[in-house]
Amino acid sequence: MKLMIRVLLFSLLAWQAKAELVIEITQGKQSAIPVAVVPFKWKGEGALPENVAQIVANDLGRSGYFNSLPQTEMLSLPNSEEEVFYRDWELLKQDYLVVGEIDNDGRGGYAVNFKLIDVNTRTALMNQKLTGGAAALRDIAHFMSDRIFSALTGLPGAFSTKLVYVTTNRDRTQFNLNYADADGAREQMIFSSKMPIISPSWSADGKKIAYASFENGRSEIFIQEIASGKREKIASFKGSNSAPAFSPDGKKMAMVLSRNGNPDVYVMDLATRKLKRVTKHYGIDTEPQWMPDGKSLIFTSGRIGNPQIYKVSLSDLKPKRITFEGDYNARARITPDGRKMVMVHRNKGDFHIATQNMKTGAVQILSSETQLDESPSVAPNGSMVVYAASMGDRSILAAVSLDGEVKFRLPSKFGDVREPAWSPLLK
Amino acid sequence: MQKRSLVKTLGLTFGAVLLTACASNSDVAEGDELKPLDAAQENAAESGASTETKGVNAQSIESQAVEAQAVAGEQVDAAANEAQAALMETTVFYFDFDNSTIKADSKNSLIAHSQYLAANSSARVVLEGHTDERGTVEYNLALGERRGLSVSRFLQANGVAANQIETVSFGEERPALMGHNEGSWSKNRRVEIKYQSR
Numbered sequence: 001m002k003l004m005i006r007v008l009l010f011s012l013l014a015w016q017a018k019a020e021l022v023i024e025i026t027q028g029k030q031s032a033i034p035v036a037v038v039p040f041k042w043k044g045e046g047a048l049p050e051n052v053a054q055i056v057a058n059d060l061g062r063s064g065y066f067n068s069l070p071q072t073e074m075l076s077l078p079n080s081e082e083e084v085f086y087r088d089w090e091l092l093k094q095d096y097l098v099v100g101e102i103d104n105d106g107r108g109g110y111a112v113n114f115k116l117i118d119v120n121t122r123t124a125l126m127n128q129k130l131t132g133g134a135a136a137l138r139d140i141a142h143f144m145s146d147r148i149f150s151a152l153t154g155l156p157g158a159f160s161t162k163l164v165y166v167t168t169n170r171d172r173t174q175f176n177l178n179y180a181d182a183d184g185a186r187e188q189m190i191f192s193s194k195m196p197i198i199s200p201s202w203s204a205d206g207k208k209i210a211y212a213s214f215e216n217g218r219s220e221i222f223i224q225e226i227a228s229g230k231r232e233k234i235a236s237f238k239g240s241n242s243a244p245a246f247s248p249d250g251k252k253m254a255m256v257l258s259r260n261g262n263p264d265v266y267v268m269d270l271a272t273r274k275l276k277r278v279t280k281h282y283g284i285d286t287e288p289q290w291m292p293d294g295k296s297l298i299f300t301s302g303r304i305g306n307p308q309i310y311k312v313s314l315s316d317l318k319p320k321r322i323t324f325e326g327d328y329n330a331r332a333r334i335t336p337d338g339r340k341m342v343m344v345h346r347n348k349g350d351f352h353i354a355t356q357n358m359k360t361g362a363v364q365i366l367s368s369e370t371q372l373d374e375s376p377s378v379a380p381n382g383s384m385v386v387y388a389a390s391m392g393d394r395s396i397l398a399a400v401s402l403d404g405e406v407k408f409r410l411p412s413k414f415g416d417v418r419e420p421a422w423s424p425l426l427k
Numbered sequence: 428m429q430k431r432s433l434v435k436t437l438g439l440t441f442g443a444v445l446l447t448a449c450a451s452n453s454d455v456a457e458g459d460e461l462k463p464l465d466a467a468q469e470n471a472a473e474s475g476a477s478t479e480t481k482g483v484n485a486q487s488i489e490s491q492a493v494e495a496q497a498v499a500g501e502q503v504d505a506a507a508n509e510a511q512a513a514l515m516e517t518t519v520f521y522f523d524f525d526n527s528t529i530k531a532d533s534k535n536s537l538i539a540h541s542q543y544l545a546a547n548s549s550a551r552v553v554l555e556g557h558t559d560e561r562g563t564v565e566y567n568l569a570l571g572e573r574r575g576l577s578v579s580r581f582l583q584a585n586g587v588a589a590n591q592i593e594t595v596s597f598g599e600e601r602p603a604l605m606g607h608n609e610g611s612w613s614k615n616r617r618v619e620i621k622y623q624s625r
Contacts, residue, residue: 172601196600198564212568218595219568240572240596243565256565258596261576263569284569300566306525307566328525331563344563351561372607374563390560393607419564 026369027407029064033152036069036094040112041079041101050137052102052112052144058183059145059159063383064406065152069094081115081124089119096125098148109133112140116148126151138185158182158381162423164190164200164209165388165397169415172196177211179226182379182422184397184410191224191231198419203246206426210234210244210253221255235268243287247294254278254288254297265299267314278312279319287331292338298322300330309343309356323356325363331375334358335382340402342366342376342385353387355402366404373398377422386410386420514539519603520578522616524559527573529581537578540620541585548588551623554578556596557603559612564598571596578618593623 037057042048054071061068075088079101089097100114109132116126128147132140139160146157161182168175175197180187191197195214202209207226212219219242221235235241239258246253253268257275265278265288279285283303290297296313303310307330310319323329328346335342338358345354345365353367353376367373370389377386384406386399391409395416398409410417517536520529529537544550556571575594583589604611 170605196597198568198598198600214597214600239594240568242568256569258569258572263572284566284573286569287563287565300563302525302566302569307562328562330566372561390607393605 024409024411026409027405029067029401029405032065032067033096034069034092034094035060035066035096035098035148035152036074036089036092037098038074038077038079038100039071040099040114043101043103048102048137050141052137052141053098053100055138055141055183056098056145056148059142060149062183062406062408063149063157063159064401065149065383081117084117086119086122094119096152105131110137110140112144114144116151138181142181142183155383156381156425158379158383158422158425160426161380162206162426163386163397163420164202164423165420166197166200166418167412167415168196168418190226190229199243200419200421201245202421202423203250204248204424205250206424208246209421210246212242212244221253234270234273239263245288245290247290248292249294254290256286256288265297265312267297276314278314278317289333291334292336298332298334298341300332309341322358322361323363324361325356326354329354333376333378333385335378335402336380337382342378342402344374344376353385353400364404366400366402367398367407369407370396370398370409375419377420378402379422380425386422388418388420511539511542515543518620520618520620521613522574522618524612524616525562525570527570527577529577534581537581538585541582541587544582544591545586545588547625548591550625551591552582552593553621553623554592554594555601555619555621556594556598557601557615557617557619558599559615560599560602560607561612562599564600568596568598568600571598574616574618578620 037053039053057068060066069092073092075092076085078084078099080099084097084099097117097119098114099117100112102110102112105111111129111131113129115124117124126147130140130143142159145159149157159182162179163182164177164179166175166177173194175193175195176189177191177197177200178187179190193213193215198212200209200211208223209226210221210223212221219240220233221241221244222231223234224231234253235255235257237257237259240263241255241257243256244253251270253270255266255268256263257266262282263284263286264280265285267276267278278297281301281303283301285299285301287300288297296311298309298311300307301310301319306327308321309323309329309332311322312319326345326347328351330344332341332343340355341358342353342355345352345363350371351373352365353373354363354365356363366385367387370391372390373387375388382402384399384401386397388395389398391411395418396409396411397417397420398407400407514536520533520537544552554575556575558567558570572594575596579592579594582592602615603617604614
């Protein structure tokens with residue numbers, strides 16, 4: 001009994017710190033490439049802290065481009081090219097095979113040797129050695145996934161990236177800003193408050209995040225350095241200060257201020273703190289986002305009576321409406337190649353995540369199984385969108401590929417998860 | 428006597444109608460070109476001053492009545508105070524989805540709050556704007572702000588000084604009810620008047 005209470009206490013304490021996101025893949029791609037990541041041989045002593053092959057298999061499977069063969073279905077478990085019996089893998093209809101071994105690197109860390117093998121041509125496409133410190137095994141695994149993904153798809157991998165998101169309890173009396181791997185692992189709380197935290201967003205170099213915090217009774221904008229935790233208040237004008245967005249060069253920040261009564265979009269020069277007013281309208285103007293060239297912004301405006309997306313050049317400041325389908329289009333994000341816009345979309349029904357082709361204007365709804373979808377954020381390689389949605393009576397994170405084919409969820413065991421922001425590619 | 432109280436009732440009603448008229452004028456003004464804050468406040472202060480004058484007229488009629496029939500006057504005063512107090516018990520005002528227009532059934536209460544604030548210049552209120560959970564976080568923050576500003580303009584049009592009012596928006600972050608249905612949503616789209624000092 002005593003033990004049970006202790007376990008209970010421990011888990012209660014644990015949940016305050018950790019939301020514990022767990023990935024559930026709900027829909028895979030029809031055309032996904034079959035790949036088998038064979039468990040790696042560990043040449044050292046004791047147990048490894050991480051299952052590297054499993055992390056790589058999960059990464060590749062979650063990307064939607066690959067179908068990872070479960071380890072239980074493998075007929076043999078080779079650790080080197082010489083040990084591969086190709087007919088096993090042909091029988092299992094696998095196109096690619098990853099084999100390898102892990103050893104101590106002689107400096108207290110790990111060295112992972114792995115080969116990527118093409119089953120059809122029976123040749124090794126990649127033969128690499130990755131090393132890292134004692135705590136870096138998971139980083140090595142994600143890095144390996146990036147290499148394999150990039151070699152087979154031609155796209156940069158985004159498995160070594162991070163997410164920030166807000167977790168909150170049911171009573172909305174505790175708000176945590178969390179930082180985790182893109183698969184939800186290794187969550188760390190980086191800021192905590194009894195008042196709401198909203199709109200986290202990354203600097204282009206991935207070193208800082210900006211967000212709006214209500215810690216002083218109303219929304220103010222802060223910038224926080226990830227490594228040091230150092231915070232700086234950037235905007236606390238009269239009224240609301242919110243929706244921060246770093247410019248691509250990191251020198252400016254677009255934001256929404258209601259210092260003149262009505263919420264409008266401004267751009268602040270971060271060095272001089274000088275403000276340039278971008279919108280002047282009695283309607284709501286909010287959610288500014290930079291176009292990749294840094295010369296114009298897209299933003300949400302309620303000026304016609306319902307929210308639609310507008311684009312404004314910072315040289316002429318003349319907004320042009322760009323969404324025409326649906327009665328609610330908001331919080332647009334641009335894909336890294338600038339070709340598509342991802343947004344919250346409603347057409348007389350539920351709120352869903354949709355893309356709009358920037359050239360043709362064609363709208364495609366990506367999410368339909370979840371409800372009250374909001375806060376879409378695009379992966380830095382443009383492959384997936386992570387967003388917040390409602391499941392049952394809880395708020396969870398979900399993700400969908402940009403073609404709508406792959407879907408997974410990151411529900412938290414406790415509380416609500418909201419406002420995800422996907423990091424840029426980290427060096 | 429009967430004639431007097433009729434005049435009084437008419438006077439009060441007339442005053443209230445004028446106040447309401449002013450208020451709805453300022454609502455319409457929402458659609459005009461955006462004015463910077465200072466100008467908007469000046470305008471609000473002007474219209475506030477004019478409505479205040481009308482308030483004084485209404486009161487002078489009342490004080491005449493009191494002179495003529497002191498006892499009855501006191502009773503009427505007490506009744507009026509009671510009525511104002513009852514109306515002021517309402518401190519939460521609801522809105523339609525994606526809308527910041529004050530509903531007709533909110534106006535009597537808001538006028539009572541205005542009269543109290545206008546008469547007690549040291550009283551201070553915070554107007555907290557909220558939305559339901561539908562739509563985006565930032566759009567809702569802005570919508571909550573607009574709801575607060577609508578109420579602020581209404582109070583100012585009814586004689587409250589700008590420096591007595593502060594607005595703050597919590598958007599969808601602080602729901603009153605946690606349900607995911609219209610029953611909860613309709614209670615979450617709201618402005619709460621919170622007195623900081625009376």
